[in-house]
Amino acid sequence: MTFCLDTIILKPxxxxxxxxxxxxxHGYGGDGKDISMLSYNWRRYLPNTIFICPNGxxxxxxxxxxxxxxxxxxxxxxxxxxxxxxxENILNKFIDEIKNEYKLDNNKIxxxxxxxxxxxxxxxxLTSEKEYNCIVGFSGKIVNxxxxxxxxxxxxxxxxxxxxxxxxVSPTHLLEAKDFLIRNNVRIETHLIKNCxxxxxxxxxxxxxxxxxxxxxE
Numbered sequence: 001m002t003f004c005l006d007t008i009i010l011k012p013x014x015x016x017x018x019x020x021x022x023x024x025x026h027g028y029g030g031d032g033k034d035i036s037m038l039s040y041n042w043r044r045y046l047p048n049t050i051f052i053c054p055n056g057x058x059x060x061x062x063x064x065x066x067x068x069x070x071x072x073x074x075x076x077x078x079x080x081x082x083x084x085x086x087x088e089n090i091l092n093k094f095i096d097e098i099k100n101e102y103k104l105d106n107n108k109i110x111x112x113x114x115x116x117x118x119x120x121x122x123x124x125x126l127t128s129e130k131e132y133n134c135i136v137g138f139s140g141k142i143v144n145x146x147x148x149x150x151x152x153x154x155x156x157x158x159x160x161x162x163x164x165x166x167x168x169v170s171p172t173h174l175l176e177a178k179d180f181l182i183r184n185n186v187r188i189e190t191h192l193i194k195n196c197x198x199x200x201x202x203x204x205x206x207x208x209x210x211x212x213x214x215x216x217x218e
Contacts, residue, residue: 001101005094007054008032010039012047019048020108020133020216021098025091025117027139028072029063031055035114038200042209046216052098057090069120081144084123091124105130110212112136114200115169119143122158122177126186131156134215136208138200139166141173145180157187159211161204163196 012018022042026035032053039051056067069091070083099105110133113121118140125135126148135158142148158181162174174190181188189211193204 001097003054003094003097003101004090005054005057006032007052007094008036010036010043010051010053012050013043014047016047018050018102018104020046020110021050021052021102021104022046022110022112022212023052023054023095023098023121025054025069025111025113025120026056026067027113027115027117028068029060029066030114030117031067034066035117038112038205038208041202041205042212045209045213049216050102054091054094057087069116072116077144081147084119084143087120088123088127091120092128095124106132108133110134110136110215112138112208112212113140114138115140115198118160123148125154125156125158127151127153128156129153133157134159134212136212137161138204138208139163139169139198140177141169142177142180145176149180149184152184152186155186157189157215159189159191159208161191161193161200161207163193163198163201163204165196166198168198 024035036053056069060066060068069087111121111125118137131154162171
């Protein structure tokens with residue numbers, strides 16, 4: 001099947017049955033290949049999981065070799081919200097295609113992302129009519145708390161991980177997201193990684209894997 005987004009798909013090895021999926025969303029200027037590196041650390045522990053790593057629908061304006069979910073060259077908050085909502089609609093269409101192709105319901109899908117991909121995972125995950133299995137975000141934030149509070153439809157369990165030395169997306173956004181999600185009754189777990197900047201170290205990858213393993217067997 002042809003999907004609405006170009007995507008890297010890593011199916012279970014040895015033709016194992018597909019029981020669940022992890023959709024990995026890259027950051028600003030990245031691509032599906034970048035974020036798919038996470039799957040190589042996780043696959044051996046998740047033998048029945050398919051990994052879906054799409055490219056953003058737009059070429060990144062500041063890095064034409066990569067992609068974006070929404071434009072960041074204009075820092076107007078209303079513009080950013082508008083563009084993120086457009087991306088959200090495209091991602092929802094893509095996820096519906098994945099669900100139909102692999103016969104998966106929301107409760108069998110983990111949404112995960114880095115930086116801008118984390119922002120999209122939170123928005124898509126919490127505005128769906130049905131809960132996802134979980135949301136796992138690295139180094140991100142909530143795009144617009146006022147808008148999300150008006151549109152939130154479920155209480156998908158969420159894990160957010162951030163580097164304490166992140167100078168691209170400030171770790172203060174982790175605390176703001178935690179406060180927002182607690183106030184909105186979302187089950188939230190957070191981790192601040194010491195001596196870590198804007199990337200995903202092995203420690204963060206391991207924390208995320210253990211969280212997903214727990215959620216997939218609940």
